[in-house]
Amino acid sequence: MKASMDDLYLFILTVRHGGISAAATAHGLQRSKVSRRLQELEKALHCQLLIRTTRHIELTENGRLLYQHISQPFTDVNHAINLLESQQNSFQGGLRLAVTVSFMSSPMFVEVLDTYARQFPLVRLELLHFQESIDLERENIDLQLLPNMVEIINHDYVQQAFLTSSNGLFASPAYLQQHSEPKTMVELQQHWLLASRHNATLLPEGTRLRLVSEDINMIQQMASLGQGIALLPNILMQESLLQGKLVQVLTDVNYSDIMMTLVYSSRRFLPEKTRAMVTLLHQKFAG
Template identity: 30%
Template sequence: MNQITDLNNLRLFAEVIEHGSFTAAARSLGVQTSKLSRRIRALEEELGVRLLNRTSRTLSLTETGRQFYQHCAALVAESVAAKDIVDQTRTTPQGIVRMSCPVALMTAGVAAIISRYVQDNPQVQVLLDATNRRVDVIEEGLDFAIRVRLPPLENTDLAFRQLGVSVQILVASPALIARHPAPSSMESLSDWPTLAMSSNNERFVWNLVDSKGVVTSWVHQPRLATDDLASLRVAAMQGTGIALLPKELVDADIKAGRLRHLLPDMATTPGLVHAIFPSRRGMVPAVRHLLDALVAGFEEMSRQ
Protein backbone atom coordinates (compact mmCIF):
# COMPACT_ATOMS: atom_id res chain seq x y z
CA MET A 1 0.00 0.00 0.00
CA ASN A 2 1.42 3.38 -1.04
CA GLN A 3 1.58 5.92 1.75
CA ILE A 4 2.26 9.65 1.78
CA THR A 5 5.81 10.28 2.95
CA ASP A 6 4.95 13.07 5.39
CA LEU A 7 1.46 13.13 6.88
CA ASN A 8 2.15 16.61 8.24
CA ASN A 9 1.70 17.86 4.68
CA LEU A 10 -1.95 16.76 4.85
CA ARG A 11 -2.46 18.94 7.90
CA LEU A 12 -0.73 21.87 6.21
CA PHE A 13 -2.96 21.43 3.15
CA ALA A 14 -6.06 21.45 5.38
CA GLU A 15 -4.84 24.59 7.14
CA VAL A 16 -4.41 26.42 3.83
CA ILE A 17 -7.95 25.58 2.75
CA GLU A 18 -9.47 26.49 6.12
CA HIS A 19 -7.69 29.87 6.20
CA GLY A 20 -8.39 30.61 2.54
CA SER A 21 -4.83 31.55 1.62
CA PHE A 22 -1.20 30.59 2.06
CA THR A 23 -0.47 33.87 3.80
CA ALA A 24 -3.20 33.49 6.46
CA ALA A 25 -2.33 29.83 7.05
CA ALA A 26 1.39 30.61 7.34
CA ARG A 27 0.65 33.38 9.84
CA SER A 28 -1.48 31.01 11.94
CA LEU A 29 1.11 28.23 11.83
CA GLY A 30 4.07 30.56 12.42
CA VAL A 31 5.93 29.51 9.28
CA GLN A 32 7.06 31.34 6.15
CA THR A 33 4.55 31.56 3.30
CA SER A 34 7.14 30.42 0.79
CA LYS A 35 7.97 27.34 2.89
CA LEU A 36 4.30 26.44 3.22
CA SER A 37 3.80 26.84 -0.53
CA ARG A 38 6.76 24.53 -1.22
CA ARG A 39 5.33 21.86 1.10
CA ILE A 40 1.96 21.86 -0.68
CA ARG A 41 3.61 21.78 -4.09
CA ALA A 42 5.74 18.82 -2.94
CA LEU A 43 2.54 17.08 -1.80
CA GLU A 44 0.98 17.58 -5.25
CA GLU A 45 4.12 16.23 -6.92
CA GLU A 46 4.11 13.19 -4.66
CA LEU A 47 0.44 12.51 -5.42
CA GLY A 48 0.87 13.26 -9.09
CA VAL A 49 -2.23 15.53 -9.24
CA ARG A 50 -3.03 19.21 -8.88
CA LEU A 51 -4.98 19.98 -5.72
CA LEU A 52 -5.20 23.77 -5.96
CA ASN A 53 -5.83 26.32 -8.67
CA ARG A 54 -3.59 29.28 -7.90
CA THR A 55 -3.63 32.82 -9.21
CA SER A 56 -2.05 35.95 -7.81
CA ARG A 57 -5.31 36.80 -6.05
CA THR A 58 -7.38 33.64 -5.70
CA LEU A 59 -7.04 30.11 -4.45
CA SER A 60 -9.52 27.36 -5.28
CA LEU A 61 -9.72 23.61 -5.03
CA THR A 62 -9.72 21.26 -7.98
CA GLU A 63 -12.33 18.50 -7.85
CA THR A 64 -9.67 16.05 -6.74
CA GLY A 65 -8.45 18.62 -4.20
CA ARG A 66 -11.97 19.03 -2.81
CA GLN A 67 -12.33 15.30 -2.17
CA PHE A 68 -8.80 15.08 -0.84
CA TYR A 69 -9.43 17.96 1.57
CA GLN A 70 -12.42 16.16 3.12
CA HIS A 71 -10.16 13.28 4.14
CA CYS A 72 -7.43 15.63 5.32
CA ALA A 73 -9.89 17.54 7.50
CA ALA A 74 -11.12 14.26 8.99
CA LEU A 75 -7.52 13.22 9.69
CA VAL A 76 -6.84 16.50 11.51
CA ALA A 77 -10.04 16.12 13.54
CA GLU A 78 -9.04 12.58 14.56
CA SER A 79 -5.57 13.74 15.60
CA VAL A 80 -7.14 16.45 17.78
CA ALA A 81 -9.49 13.88 19.34
CA ALA A 82 -6.56 11.53 20.00
CA LYS A 83 -4.63 14.29 21.76
CA ASP A 84 -7.72 15.17 23.81
CA ILE A 85 -7.84 11.59 25.07
CA VAL A 86 -4.21 11.78 26.16
CA ASP A 87 -4.77 15.17 27.81
CA GLN A 88 -7.72 13.79 29.75
CA THR A 89 -5.76 10.79 31.01
CA ARG A 90 -3.04 13.18 32.19
CA THR A 91 -5.47 15.21 34.32
CA THR A 92 -8.31 12.90 35.46
CA PRO A 93 -7.94 9.30 36.69
CA GLN A 94 -9.40 7.17 33.92
CA GLY A 95 -8.55 4.18 31.79
CA ILE A 96 -7.14 0.75 32.59
CA VAL A 97 -4.59 0.01 35.33
CA ARG A 98 -2.85 -3.37 35.10
CA MET A 99 -1.18 -4.59 38.29
CA SER A 100 -0.19 -7.68 40.27
CA CYS A 101 -0.11 -8.36 43.99
CA PRO A 102 0.74 -11.34 46.24
CA VAL A 103 -2.35 -13.23 47.38
CA ALA A 104 -1.68 -12.74 51.09
CA LEU A 105 -1.45 -8.97 50.74
CA MET A 106 -4.73 -8.97 48.85
CA THR A 107 -6.37 -10.78 51.74
CA ALA A 108 -4.65 -8.56 54.30
CA GLY A 109 -6.14 -5.34 53.00
CA VAL A 110 -4.99 -4.48 49.48
CA ALA A 111 -8.24 -5.82 48.01
CA ALA A 112 -10.26 -3.42 50.19
CA ILE A 113 -8.03 -0.46 49.21
CA ILE A 114 -8.44 -1.21 45.51
CA SER A 115 -12.19 -1.68 45.90
CA ARG A 116 -12.55 1.75 47.53
CA TYR A 117 -10.37 3.33 44.85
CA VAL A 118 -12.47 1.88 42.03
CA GLN A 119 -15.65 3.13 43.70
CA ASP A 120 -14.18 6.61 44.09
CA ASN A 121 -12.92 6.65 40.48
CA PRO A 122 -15.68 5.23 38.26
CA GLN A 123 -13.73 5.92 35.06
CA VAL A 124 -10.88 3.62 36.11
CA GLN A 125 -10.79 -0.12 35.48
CA VAL A 126 -8.27 -2.17 37.50
CA LEU A 127 -7.10 -5.47 36.02
CA LEU A 128 -5.48 -7.31 38.92
CA ASP A 129 -3.36 -10.46 38.82
CA ALA A 130 -3.38 -11.90 42.35
CA THR A 131 -0.34 -14.17 42.26
CA ASN A 132 2.62 -15.24 44.36
CA ARG A 133 4.92 -15.68 41.36
CA ARG A 134 7.53 -13.08 40.48
CA VAL A 135 6.12 -11.15 37.55
CA ASP A 136 7.99 -9.17 34.89
CA VAL A 137 6.21 -5.80 34.74
CA ILE A 138 7.69 -4.86 31.36
CA GLU A 139 7.35 -8.23 29.65
CA GLU A 140 3.77 -8.67 30.91
CA GLY A 141 2.67 -5.10 30.22
CA LEU A 142 1.86 -4.21 33.84
CA ASP A 143 1.64 -0.67 35.16
CA PHE A 144 3.10 -1.86 38.47
CA ALA A 145 3.57 -4.90 40.69
CA ILE A 146 3.48 -5.04 44.48
CA ARG A 147 6.27 -6.96 46.20
CA VAL A 148 7.53 -7.60 49.72
CA ARG A 149 11.31 -7.82 50.14
CA LEU A 150 13.78 -7.53 52.99
CA PRO A 151 16.04 -4.48 52.77
CA PRO A 152 18.20 -3.58 51.02
CA LEU A 153 16.20 -3.85 47.82
CA GLU A 154 17.92 -5.39 44.82
CA ASN A 155 19.47 -3.18 42.16
CA THR A 156 17.14 -2.81 39.19
CA ASP A 157 16.44 -0.47 36.30
CA LEU A 158 12.82 -0.31 37.44
CA ALA A 159 11.45 2.52 39.56
CA PHE A 160 9.85 1.73 42.90
CA ARG A 161 7.75 3.36 45.59
CA GLN A 162 7.50 2.12 49.17
CA LEU A 163 3.93 1.48 50.28
CA GLY A 164 4.53 0.25 53.82
CA VAL A 165 6.26 -2.41 55.90
CA SER A 166 5.30 -5.96 56.77
CA VAL A 167 6.44 -8.05 59.74
CA GLN A 168 5.64 -11.68 60.47
CA ILE A 169 4.64 -12.94 63.89
CA LEU A 170 4.04 -16.31 65.51
CA VAL A 171 0.39 -17.27 65.97
CA ALA A 172 -1.54 -20.31 67.09
CA SER A 173 -5.13 -21.23 67.82
CA PRO A 174 -6.47 -21.09 71.41
CA ALA A 175 -7.14 -24.84 71.24
CA LEU A 176 -3.52 -25.62 70.35
CA ILE A 177 -2.22 -23.27 73.04
CA ALA A 178 -4.41 -25.00 75.63
CA ARG A 179 -2.61 -28.30 74.96
CA HIS A 180 0.90 -26.92 75.60
CA PRO A 181 2.71 -25.00 78.34
CA ALA A 182 2.98 -21.26 77.71
CA PRO A 183 6.15 -20.68 75.62
CA SER A 184 8.85 -18.40 76.98
CA SER A 185 11.39 -18.70 74.15
CA MET A 186 11.83 -20.16 70.69
CA GLU A 187 13.43 -23.24 72.19
CA SER A 188 10.35 -23.88 74.33
CA LEU A 189 8.36 -24.42 71.11
CA SER A 190 10.30 -27.60 70.28
CA ASP A 191 7.35 -29.87 71.16
CA TRP A 192 4.80 -27.80 69.23
CA PRO A 193 3.67 -28.74 65.70
CA THR A 194 4.59 -26.07 63.17
CA LEU A 195 3.46 -24.79 59.78
CA ALA A 196 5.74 -23.13 57.25
CA MET A 197 6.16 -21.65 53.81
CA SER A 198 7.62 -24.06 51.25
CA SER A 199 11.41 -24.28 51.02
CA ASN A 200 13.40 -25.26 47.94
CA ASN A 201 15.96 -27.21 49.99
CA GLU A 202 13.40 -28.54 52.49
CA ARG A 203 15.24 -26.84 55.33
CA PHE A 204 12.89 -24.76 57.44
CA VAL A 205 14.29 -21.94 59.57
CA TRP A 206 12.53 -19.12 61.41
CA ASN A 207 14.70 -16.04 62.03
CA LEU A 208 13.13 -13.76 64.64
CA VAL A 209 14.37 -10.58 66.26
CA ASP A 210 13.52 -9.63 69.85
CA SER A 211 12.96 -6.15 71.26
CA LYS A 212 16.71 -5.79 71.93
CA GLY A 213 17.65 -6.64 68.36
CA VAL A 214 18.91 -10.12 69.17
CA VAL A 215 18.29 -12.57 66.31
CA THR A 216 17.27 -16.14 67.08
CA SER A 217 17.29 -18.80 64.34
CA TRP A 218 15.18 -21.87 64.93
CA VAL A 219 15.21 -24.95 62.70
CA HIS A 220 12.01 -26.98 62.65
CA GLN A 221 10.18 -29.65 60.66
CA PRO A 222 6.66 -28.43 59.84
CA ARG A 223 3.58 -30.64 59.74
CA LEU A 224 2.48 -28.66 56.70
CA ALA A 225 4.50 -26.61 54.21
CA THR A 226 2.93 -24.64 51.37
CA ASP A 227 3.58 -21.52 49.32
CA ASP A 228 0.08 -20.22 50.09
CA LEU A 229 -0.12 -17.99 53.19
CA ALA A 230 -3.92 -18.13 53.16
CA SER A 231 -3.77 -21.93 53.58
CA LEU A 232 -1.30 -21.58 56.47
CA ARG A 233 -3.68 -19.12 58.16
CA VAL A 234 -6.58 -21.57 57.88
CA ALA A 235 -4.45 -24.43 59.19
CA ALA A 236 -3.30 -22.29 62.13
CA MET A 237 -6.90 -21.41 63.05
CA GLN A 238 -7.81 -25.10 62.93
CA GLY A 239 -5.07 -25.88 65.46
CA THR A 240 -2.79 -27.81 63.08
CA GLY A 241 0.30 -25.96 64.26
CA ILE A 242 2.08 -22.67 64.97
CA ALA A 243 2.50 -20.42 61.95
CA LEU A 244 4.72 -17.45 61.16
CA LEU A 245 2.39 -15.11 59.28
CA PRO A 246 2.25 -11.44 58.24
CA LYS A 247 0.80 -9.35 61.06
CA GLU A 248 -1.61 -7.56 58.73
CA LEU A 249 -2.95 -10.94 57.58
CA VAL A 250 -3.85 -12.16 61.08
CA ASP A 251 -4.66 -8.91 62.96
CA ALA A 252 -8.40 -9.40 62.57
CA ASP A 253 -8.13 -13.06 63.69
CA ILE A 254 -6.20 -12.04 66.80
CA LYS A 255 -8.78 -9.38 67.70
CA ALA A 256 -11.61 -11.87 67.16
CA GLY A 257 -9.90 -14.54 69.29
CA ARG A 258 -9.46 -17.01 66.44
CA LEU A 259 -5.68 -16.81 66.85
CA ARG A 260 -3.31 -15.71 69.57
CA HIS A 261 0.03 -13.97 69.29
CA LEU A 262 2.88 -16.09 70.69
CA LEU A 263 6.14 -14.57 71.94
CA PRO A 264 4.88 -11.02 71.26
CA ASP A 265 8.32 -9.45 71.76
CA MET A 266 9.66 -11.35 68.74
CA ALA A 267 9.04 -10.81 65.02
CA THR A 268 10.81 -11.01 61.70
CA THR A 269 12.87 -8.17 60.29
CA PRO A 270 10.36 -5.80 58.65
CA GLY A 271 9.96 -6.38 54.94
CA LEU A 272 9.41 -3.45 52.61
CA VAL A 273 6.08 -3.51 50.79
CA HIS A 274 6.75 -1.65 47.56
CA ALA A 275 5.45 -1.15 44.06
CA ILE A 276 7.77 -1.50 41.10
CA PHE A 277 7.02 0.07 37.73
CA PRO A 278 8.86 0.79 34.48
CA SER A 279 9.37 4.53 34.99
CA ARG A 280 8.11 7.56 36.91
CA ARG A 281 8.02 9.55 33.68
CA GLY A 282 4.67 9.73 31.93
CA MET A 283 2.77 8.02 34.75
CA VAL A 284 -0.93 8.66 34.18
CA PRO A 285 -3.17 9.88 37.04
CA ALA A 286 -5.04 6.57 37.28
CA VAL A 287 -1.81 4.79 38.24
CA ARG A 288 -0.35 7.60 40.35
CA HIS A 289 -3.55 8.07 42.36
CA LEU A 290 -3.91 4.31 42.94
CA LEU A 291 -0.37 4.23 44.34
CA ASP A 292 -1.28 7.19 46.58
CA ALA A 293 -4.35 5.27 47.78
CA LEU A 294 -2.22 2.21 48.57
CA VAL A 295 0.25 4.30 50.59
CA ALA A 296 -2.60 5.87 52.56
CA GLY A 297 -4.22 2.46 53.05
CA PHE A 298 -1.05 0.90 54.46
CA GLU A 299 -0.62 3.87 56.81
CA GLU A 300 -4.18 3.35 58.05
CA MET A 301 -3.58 -0.38 58.59
CA SER A 302 -0.40 0.33 60.57
CA ARG A 303 -2.38 2.51 63.01
CA GLN A 304 -4.99 -0.15 63.71
Protein backbone atom coordinates (compact mmCIF):
# COMPACT_ATOMS: atom_id res chain seq x y z
CA MET A 1 0.00 0.00 0.00
CA LYS A 2 1.53 3.31 -1.10
CA ALA A 3 1.20 6.60 0.73
CA SER A 4 -1.27 8.99 -0.88
CA MET A 5 -0.05 12.45 -1.89
CA ASP A 6 -3.30 13.87 -0.53
CA ASP A 7 -2.63 12.23 2.83
CA LEU A 8 0.92 13.57 2.88
CA TYR A 9 -0.46 17.04 2.26
CA LEU A 10 -2.93 16.65 5.14
CA PHE A 11 -0.03 15.58 7.33
CA ILE A 12 1.86 18.78 6.47
CA LEU A 13 -1.22 20.92 7.14
CA THR A 14 -1.74 19.24 10.49
CA VAL A 15 1.84 19.91 11.56
CA ARG A 16 1.79 23.52 10.37
CA HIS A 17 -1.50 24.29 12.11
CA GLY A 18 -0.47 22.49 15.29
CA GLY A 19 -3.39 20.08 15.38
CA ILE A 20 -5.97 18.13 13.46
CA SER A 21 -8.91 20.35 14.41
CA ALA A 22 -7.05 23.56 13.51
CA ALA A 23 -5.97 22.16 10.14
CA ALA A 24 -9.50 20.94 9.37
CA THR A 25 -11.07 24.29 10.32
CA ALA A 26 -8.52 26.36 8.34
CA HIS A 27 -9.16 24.40 5.14
CA GLY A 28 -12.88 23.68 5.47
CA LEU A 29 -12.47 19.94 6.08
CA GLN A 30 -14.14 17.54 8.49
CA ARG A 31 -11.97 16.72 11.52
CA SER A 32 -12.95 13.06 11.34
CA LYS A 33 -11.85 12.85 7.72
CA VAL A 34 -8.45 14.41 8.42
CA SER A 35 -7.95 12.08 11.40
CA ARG A 36 -8.92 9.04 9.35
CA ARG A 37 -6.63 9.95 6.45
CA LEU A 38 -3.69 10.44 8.83
CA GLN A 39 -4.30 6.98 10.21
CA GLU A 40 -4.29 5.61 6.66
CA LEU A 41 -0.98 7.39 6.05
CA GLU A 42 0.59 5.81 9.14
CA LYS A 43 -0.71 2.40 8.04
CA ALA A 44 0.79 2.88 4.56
CA LEU A 45 4.17 3.90 6.01
CA HIS A 46 4.10 1.22 8.76
CA CYS A 47 5.01 3.68 11.48
CA GLN A 48 3.49 6.20 13.87
CA LEU A 49 3.91 9.81 12.82
CA LEU A 50 1.87 11.73 15.41
CA ILE A 51 1.32 11.56 19.13
CA ARG A 52 -2.25 12.76 19.62
CA THR A 53 -3.29 14.58 22.79
CA THR A 54 -6.55 16.31 23.66
CA ARG A 55 -5.33 19.77 22.64
CA HIS A 56 -2.49 19.34 20.17
CA ILE A 57 -0.26 16.87 18.40
CA GLU A 58 3.42 15.99 18.69
CA LEU A 59 5.65 14.49 16.08
CA THR A 60 7.34 11.16 16.61
CA GLU A 61 10.92 10.76 15.42
CA ASN A 62 9.62 9.26 12.20
CA GLY A 63 7.14 12.12 11.92
CA ARG A 64 9.88 14.73 12.23
CA LEU A 65 12.00 12.93 9.65
CA LEU A 66 9.11 12.77 7.19
CA TYR A 67 8.13 16.41 7.70
CA GLN A 68 11.69 17.65 7.19
CA HIS A 69 11.94 15.92 3.81
CA ILE A 70 8.53 16.65 2.32
CA SER A 71 7.48 20.06 3.63
CA GLN A 72 9.70 22.12 1.30
CA PRO A 73 8.65 20.38 -1.94
CA PHE A 74 4.99 20.95 -1.05
CA THR A 75 5.79 24.59 -0.28
CA ASP A 76 7.41 24.92 -3.70
CA VAL A 77 4.37 23.33 -5.37
CA ASN A 78 2.01 25.72 -3.61
CA HIS A 79 4.22 28.63 -4.59
CA ALA A 80 4.15 27.51 -8.23
CA ILE A 81 0.36 27.17 -8.13
CA ASN A 82 0.03 30.65 -6.63
CA LEU A 83 2.30 32.05 -9.35
CA LEU A 84 0.17 30.46 -12.07
CA GLU A 85 -3.04 31.79 -10.54
CA SER A 86 -1.49 35.24 -10.26
CA GLN A 87 -0.29 35.08 -13.87
CA GLN A 88 -3.80 34.18 -15.08
CA ASN A 89 -5.46 36.99 -13.14
CA SER A 90 -2.86 39.75 -13.39
CA PHE A 91 -2.52 42.58 -15.90
CA GLN A 92 1.21 42.43 -16.43
CA GLY A 93 3.72 40.54 -18.53
CA GLY A 94 3.34 40.13 -22.28
CA LEU A 95 0.36 39.86 -24.62
CA ARG A 96 1.25 38.47 -28.05
CA LEU A 97 -1.09 39.15 -30.97
CA ALA A 98 -0.78 37.76 -34.49
CA VAL A 99 -2.37 40.24 -36.91
CA THR A 100 -2.54 40.64 -40.68
CA VAL A 101 -0.65 43.59 -42.10
CA SER A 102 -3.82 45.15 -43.48
CA PHE A 103 -5.64 45.16 -40.16
CA MET A 104 -2.62 46.10 -38.07
CA SER A 105 -2.27 49.40 -39.91
CA SER A 106 -5.92 50.43 -39.56
CA PRO A 107 -6.57 53.50 -37.37
CA MET A 108 -9.38 51.74 -35.49
CA PHE A 109 -7.08 48.92 -34.42
CA VAL A 110 -4.48 51.47 -33.29
CA GLU A 111 -7.22 53.06 -31.18
CA VAL A 112 -7.88 49.68 -29.53
CA LEU A 113 -4.18 49.29 -28.73
CA ASP A 114 -4.04 52.82 -27.33
CA THR A 115 -7.06 52.19 -25.09
CA TYR A 116 -5.63 48.90 -23.86
CA ALA A 117 -2.20 50.39 -23.16
CA ARG A 118 -3.76 53.21 -21.14
CA GLN A 119 -5.92 50.84 -19.10
CA PHE A 120 -3.22 48.23 -18.51
CA PRO A 121 0.17 50.00 -18.59
CA LEU A 122 2.06 47.00 -17.14
CA VAL A 123 1.16 44.72 -20.06
CA ARG A 124 3.73 44.60 -22.87
CA LEU A 125 2.01 44.36 -26.27
CA GLU A 126 3.82 42.37 -28.94
CA LEU A 127 2.43 42.40 -32.50
CA LEU A 128 3.47 39.82 -35.06
CA HIS A 129 2.65 39.74 -38.80
CA PHE A 130 0.87 36.56 -39.90
CA GLN A 131 -1.35 36.24 -42.95
CA GLU A 132 -2.27 32.58 -42.37
CA SER A 133 -3.62 30.62 -39.42
CA ILE A 134 -0.93 29.43 -37.01
CA ASP A 135 -0.68 27.00 -34.10
CA LEU A 136 -1.20 29.48 -31.27
CA GLU A 137 -0.09 27.15 -28.49
CA ARG A 138 3.16 26.11 -30.17
CA GLU A 139 3.95 29.69 -31.22
CA ASN A 140 3.00 31.03 -27.75
CA ILE A 141 0.51 33.49 -29.28
CA ASP A 142 -2.42 34.74 -27.17
CA LEU A 143 -4.72 35.98 -29.96
CA GLN A 144 -4.85 35.92 -33.74
CA LEU A 145 -6.92 38.22 -35.96
CA LEU A 146 -7.69 36.86 -39.43
CA PRO A 147 -10.06 37.52 -42.33
CA ASN A 148 -12.93 35.03 -42.31
CA MET A 149 -11.86 33.48 -45.61
CA VAL A 150 -8.69 32.07 -43.98
CA GLU A 151 -9.17 28.52 -42.71
CA ILE A 152 -8.23 28.00 -39.05
CA ILE A 153 -5.78 25.10 -38.75
CA ASN A 154 -7.02 23.93 -35.33
CA HIS A 155 -10.80 23.56 -35.17
CA ASP A 156 -10.65 23.21 -31.37
CA TYR A 157 -9.61 26.85 -31.09
CA VAL A 158 -12.24 29.43 -30.16
CA GLN A 159 -13.34 31.47 -33.20
CA GLN A 160 -15.34 34.67 -32.80
CA ALA A 161 -16.47 37.10 -35.49
CA PHE A 162 -15.77 40.63 -34.30
CA LEU A 163 -15.97 42.82 -37.41
CA THR A 164 -18.37 42.69 -40.32
CA SER A 165 -18.30 45.34 -43.01
CA SER A 166 -19.34 45.83 -46.60
CA ASN A 167 -16.83 47.10 -49.13
CA GLY A 168 -17.09 50.38 -51.01
CA LEU A 169 -15.32 52.31 -53.74
CA PHE A 170 -13.45 55.45 -52.67
CA ALA A 171 -11.52 58.18 -54.46
CA SER A 172 -10.01 61.53 -53.52
CA PRO A 173 -11.77 64.77 -54.52
CA ALA A 174 -8.66 65.71 -56.50
CA TYR A 175 -8.83 62.48 -58.48
CA LEU A 176 -12.50 63.02 -59.29
CA GLN A 177 -11.76 66.56 -60.49
CA GLN A 178 -9.18 65.26 -62.95
CA HIS A 179 -11.21 62.22 -64.04
CA SER A 180 -14.89 61.90 -64.67
CA GLU A 181 -16.64 60.17 -61.79
CA PRO A 182 -17.79 56.67 -62.82
CA LYS A 183 -21.57 56.23 -62.81
CA THR A 184 -21.66 52.60 -63.97
CA MET A 185 -19.48 49.50 -63.69
CA VAL A 186 -18.61 49.90 -67.37
CA GLU A 187 -17.26 53.39 -66.71
CA LEU A 188 -15.37 52.06 -63.65
CA GLN A 189 -13.25 49.93 -65.96
CA GLN A 190 -11.82 53.12 -67.43
CA HIS A 191 -10.18 53.93 -64.07
CA TRP A 192 -7.21 52.56 -62.17
CA LEU A 193 -8.26 50.47 -59.16
CA LEU A 194 -6.49 49.90 -55.85
CA ALA A 195 -7.41 46.83 -53.74
CA SER A 196 -6.27 44.17 -51.34
CA ARG A 197 -5.43 40.76 -52.75
CA HIS A 198 -8.77 39.34 -51.61
CA ASN A 199 -10.86 42.33 -52.72
CA ALA A 200 -9.19 42.28 -56.11
CA THR A 201 -10.92 38.95 -56.77
CA LEU A 202 -14.30 40.68 -56.28
CA LEU A 203 -13.72 43.08 -59.15
CA PRO A 204 -15.04 42.24 -62.63
CA GLU A 205 -12.75 40.82 -65.26
CA GLY A 206 -11.00 43.51 -67.23
CA THR A 207 -10.56 45.86 -64.25
CA ARG A 208 -7.32 47.82 -64.43
CA LEU A 209 -5.40 47.33 -61.19
CA ARG A 210 -2.73 49.86 -60.32
CA LEU A 211 -1.98 48.56 -56.80
CA VAL A 212 -2.61 45.27 -54.99
CA SER A 213 -1.49 45.22 -51.36
CA GLU A 214 -2.31 43.52 -48.07
CA ASP A 215 -1.80 46.87 -46.35
CA ILE A 216 -5.18 48.63 -46.29
CA ASN A 217 -3.57 51.76 -44.92
CA MET A 218 -1.26 51.90 -47.95
CA ILE A 219 -4.22 51.49 -50.33
CA GLN A 220 -6.10 54.25 -48.51
CA GLN A 221 -3.13 56.63 -48.68
CA MET A 222 -2.59 55.97 -52.37
CA ALA A 223 -6.27 56.71 -53.01
CA SER A 224 -5.97 59.94 -50.99
CA LEU A 225 -3.03 60.92 -53.20
CA GLY A 226 -5.17 60.52 -56.31
CA GLN A 227 -3.66 57.29 -57.62
CA GLY A 228 -6.99 55.66 -58.41
CA ILE A 229 -10.24 54.37 -56.97
CA ALA A 230 -9.86 52.07 -53.98
CA LEU A 231 -12.04 49.14 -52.92
CA LEU A 232 -11.95 49.28 -49.12
CA PRO A 233 -14.00 48.23 -46.04
CA ASN A 234 -16.62 50.89 -45.29
CA ILE A 235 -16.17 50.61 -41.53
CA LEU A 236 -12.53 51.66 -41.76
CA MET A 237 -13.15 54.63 -44.04
CA GLN A 238 -15.42 56.76 -41.85
CA GLU A 239 -12.67 59.08 -40.63
CA SER A 240 -11.33 59.74 -44.13
CA LEU A 241 -14.85 60.51 -45.34
CA LEU A 242 -15.47 62.96 -42.49
CA GLN A 243 -12.13 64.67 -43.14
CA GLY A 244 -12.91 64.97 -46.84
CA LYS A 245 -9.86 62.98 -47.88
CA LEU A 246 -11.99 60.45 -49.73
CA VAL A 247 -15.39 60.39 -51.43
CA GLN A 248 -17.44 57.24 -52.00
CA VAL A 249 -18.45 56.52 -55.59
CA LEU A 250 -20.91 54.04 -57.07
CA THR A 251 -22.67 53.79 -53.70
CA ASP A 252 -25.36 51.50 -55.10
CA VAL A 253 -22.83 48.82 -56.07
CA ASN A 254 -22.61 46.00 -53.51
CA TYR A 255 -19.55 43.86 -52.90
CA SER A 256 -19.17 40.86 -50.64
CA ASP A 257 -18.97 41.65 -46.96
CA ILE A 258 -15.70 41.11 -45.15
CA MET A 259 -15.46 39.72 -41.65
CA MET A 260 -12.59 39.43 -39.20
CA THR A 261 -12.25 36.40 -36.94
CA LEU A 262 -10.74 36.48 -33.48
CA VAL A 263 -8.96 33.22 -32.62
CA TYR A 264 -7.65 32.00 -29.27
CA SER A 265 -6.81 28.58 -27.94
CA SER A 266 -9.14 28.21 -24.93
CA ARG A 267 -12.18 30.00 -23.55
CA ARG A 268 -11.94 28.22 -20.19
CA PHE A 269 -8.30 29.10 -19.45
CA LEU A 270 -8.26 32.58 -20.95
CA PRO A 271 -6.04 34.94 -18.87
CA GLU A 272 -7.73 38.12 -17.73
CA LYS A 273 -5.34 40.36 -19.72
CA THR A 274 -6.29 38.42 -22.87
CA ARG A 275 -9.99 38.55 -22.02
CA ALA A 276 -9.72 42.34 -21.69
CA MET A 277 -8.34 42.63 -25.24
CA VAL A 278 -11.12 40.39 -26.59
CA THR A 279 -13.69 42.64 -24.91
CA LEU A 280 -12.14 45.83 -26.33
CA LEU A 281 -12.11 44.42 -29.86
CA HIS A 282 -15.77 43.44 -29.67
CA GLN A 283 -16.70 46.84 -28.25
CA LYS A 284 -14.79 48.75 -30.91
CA PHE A 285 -15.96 46.69 -33.87
CA ALA A 286 -19.43 45.77 -32.66
CA GLY A 287 -21.93 45.08 -35.33
